[in-house]
Amino acid sequence: MFEQWRRRRAAARVKDGDGRELKRFRWWHLLGRSLFYLRLPGDDGREMEYAVDVVHWGEQEDGEVRAHLYLDGGHRAQSKMPAAFPVPGGRIEVAMSAFGxxxxxxxxxxxxxxxxxPDPRSPEGRRARLHREHPILSRCIGLVSVVLLVAGVGLNLLQALGPISEIPPVNEVTGTFTSPVLLPFWLNxxxxxAAALASTERALRLRHSWLLDGAGT
Structure with missing residues (x-):
């Protein structure tokens, strides 16, 4: 039932497009745009190309982050996030985190x-190419990202438990917790x-964990 309700809400967010032409991905879009493609057969058997275009920092008009759906280069639909665009045989789901x-x-x-x-010129496309051409290096970078997130979340959690344990209702149950780790401000x-960079790297691979990446938000 929850899934049906979520789909209805996503469908209600979809608005018609204005038919404008899809802009080519340029190098100056690297820090704030994502572009993805999907090819699907149409009802007449002809292959159609869908594109999903997202400007991370929001629209100039109102600051809202929207996903835009293009069909064969023409603007077909748009939606606030999270988006679910109906297409032949299913739907295209798009969602963002704070990092991409x-x-x-x-x-x-x-x-x-x-x-x-992903478009090969986009950050996600460049990260995918790195994985194809240098898989060992790619896996090492991914592992470092996870280690940085685990270390950051774990150490910050240990230090946060002390002040939390001093809250009267919590203190009555747990007593006072003294963190074995107290890091200087600059290291925190x-x-x-480092955790933000690691989450950004994972977002380029469309990897997301509510515990790790969400904790860095």
């Missing part, structure tokens, strides 16, 4: 999922920055 695209998948009516292909800031 969290999800851009085609979900077939059967339940099968397929991640859309460094950990936060």
């Amino acid at each position: 695209i969290r999800r851009c998948h085609y979900v077939a009516n059967s339940g099968a999922e397929q991640q859309l292909t 800031i460094t950990l936060v920055a």
Whole structure:
């Protein structure tokens, strides 16, 4: 029932497009735009190309972050996040985190999922190319990202438990907790920055964990 309600809400957010032409991805879009593609057969058997375009920092008019759906280069629809665009045989789901695209998948009516292909010039496309051409280096970078997030979340949590335990209702149950780790301010800031970079790297691969990446938000 919750899933049906979520789909109805997503469908209500979808608005018609204005037919404008899809802009090519340029190098100056690297810090704030994502572009993905999907090819699907149409009812007449002709292959159609869908594109999902997202400007991370929001629209100039109102600051809202929207996903835009293009069909064969023409603007077909738009939606606030999270978005779910109906397409032949299923829907395209798009969602964002604080660090980038969290999800851009085609979900077939059967339940099968397929991640859309990023534009090769986009940050996600460049990260995908690195993985194809240098898989060992790519895996090492991914592992470092996880280690940085685990370390950052774990150490910050340990330090946060002390002040939390001093709250009277909590203190009555747990007593006072003294963290075995007390880091200097500059190191805590460094950990936060490293965790943000790690979450950004994971977003380029459309990886997201509510515990790790969400804690860095």
